[in-house]
Amino acid sequence: MRPSKRDLILAAAVRVIAADGIEGLSFETLADAAGLSKSGIIYHFPSRHDLLLGVHTHLATLWERELEDIAGAPAAELTPTGRLRAVVTSMGRTADLPELLMILDSRHHPEFREAWAGVDKRWMPEPDSTDAYLVQLIAYGLWAHDHVHHAPLDARARERLIAAALERIPS
Incomplete structure (x- = not known):
């Protein structure tokens, strides 16, 4: 079964946190790590709070x-x-x-x-x-x-x- 985009985003977020800490996690760094657009990230996580949660x-x-x-x-x-x-x-x-x-x-x-x-x-x-x-x-x-x-x-x-x-x- 293919992982959902949401799961791919969360896995990429964990990789960003591993490399750059929580402070390094932004919509831009996450979009780069996940290979998605910033708007694609925001679709699943409308705010930084939603992303961290x-x-x-x-x-x-x-x-x-x-x-x-x-x-x-x-x-x-x-x-x-x-x-x-x-x-x-x-x-x-x-x-x-x-x-x-x-x-x-x-x-x-x-x-x-x-x-x-x-x-x-x-x-x-x-x-x-x-x-x-x-x-x-x-x-x-x-x-x-x-x-x-x-x-x-x-x-x-x-x-x-x-x-x-x-x-x-x-x-």
Whole structure:
């Protein structure tokens, strides 16, 4: 199945953000990256706000699909342990820069936050489940590590840390 123009635009937007940050994303840079006219972009995303909301929603949807692929089922069909195992496995990888930038950007606008909140609500433990929440915080640390630390984790260290986090998931 051929991707829709909207999906092509969103994929191009992610590439622009990876190369130039959110500030580098404009209708002009996006039109060049997507191989479309500026008016073609505006047809699908009439404002920069609509475009950014589209990118947030697109990335959150991709992440939820990844979680479902890892877990083998949607969140509603899994135990809390099964959901947290998928989260740790997913977040054990290094964050893609566009994901990280968009997550940080989502803190500044309620609609952007909402794009991610549904995934969090379906997959993440509540803070009052202390042991499970600590494991989630370990996963966040693994995910962001290479962007905030002076030396990236090597593959063996990352695998050991993921395994250690998985062992700490309460049953």
